[in-house]
Amino acid sequence: MTIFLGLGIVGVALLALSLIFGNILEGLFGLDGLLDGWLSLPVIAGFVSMLGFTGAIVLGIGGLGVGAATAIGIATGTVAGALTWKLSSALMRDQTAATPRGDDLVGAARSVVTAIPAEGYGEVLVRVAGQPMKLAAKSAEPVMRGTEVWVETTLSSTSVAVRPIER
Structure with a gap:
C-alpha cells in the first residue's frame, strides 16, 4: 500500500511541477515537442496519481491483492490520463478573438x-x-x-x- 500511496503523491507533485514549470522543465532537459499529446507531463501525472491512489484504495478497502489493485489502478489511470489529455487539448485549442486595432x-x-x-x-x-x-x-x-x-x-x-x- 505504501508504494501505491507514494505513486499517488509523486503523480500529484509531478502535476504541480508540470503546471508551474512545464515548459521550463521540457526546455532544460531538451524535451521540447517530445512530451506532447499522450506523453505530456500533465497526462503522465494524472495517470501515475490515479494508479497510485486507486491501487491504495483497492488494497485498503477491497483486499483483492496487489495484482488486482495494479490492474484497477492502470484502468483508472488510463481514464484519468485520457480525460487530462482531452481537457488540455481543448484548452490549448481555445482561441481568443482578434485584438482590435x-x-x-x-x-x-x-x-x-x-x-x-x-x-x-x-x-x-x-x-x-x-x-x-x-x-x-x-x-x-x-x-x-x-x-x-x-x-x-x-x-x-x-x-x-x-x-x-x-x-
Missing part, C-alpha cells in the same frame, strides 16, 4: 461627447470590442457635442481624426 475604427459613425474646436481636441465615444471608450478627436472644422461623426483615420492609440456626417 485602430484601423477597425475607420469608417465608423460615432458621437461627439466633448465639443471639438477648430484647432484642438474634443472627445468621441467609440465602441472597441463592444466596450465603450472615449478617444481624443480632431476635426478640420468645429463640431458640437452630440453630432454624429465619421472616423477618418486613427492618429494614435488614443486619438482619431473625424468629420461630421452630412445628412
Whole structure:
C-alpha cells in the first residue's frame, strides 16, 4: 500500500511541477515537442496519481491483492490520463478573438461627447470590442457635442481624426 500511496503523491507533485514549470522543465532537459499529446507531463501525472491512489484504495478497502489493485489502478489511470489529455487539448485549442486595432475604427459613425474646436481636441465615444471608450478627436472644422461623426483615420492609440456626417 505504501508504494501505491507514494505513486499517488509523486503523480500529484509531478502535476504541480508540470503546471508551474512545464515548459521550463521540457526546455532544460531538451524535451521540447517530445512530451506532447499522450506523453505530456500533465497526462503522465494524472495517470501515475490515479494508479497510485486507486491501487491504495483497492488494497485498503477491497483486499483483492496487489495484482488486482495494479490492474484497477492502470484502468483508472488510463481514464484519468485520457480525460487530462482531452481537457488540455481543448484548452490549448481555445482561441481568443482578434485584438482590435485602430484601423477597425475607420469608417465608423460615432458621437461627439466633448465639443471639438477648430484647432484642438474634443472627445468621441467609440465602441472597441463592444466596450465603450472615449478617444481624443480632431476635426478640420468645429463640431458640437452630440453630432454624429465619421472616423477618418486613427492618429494614435488614443486619438482619431473625424468629420461630421452630412445628412
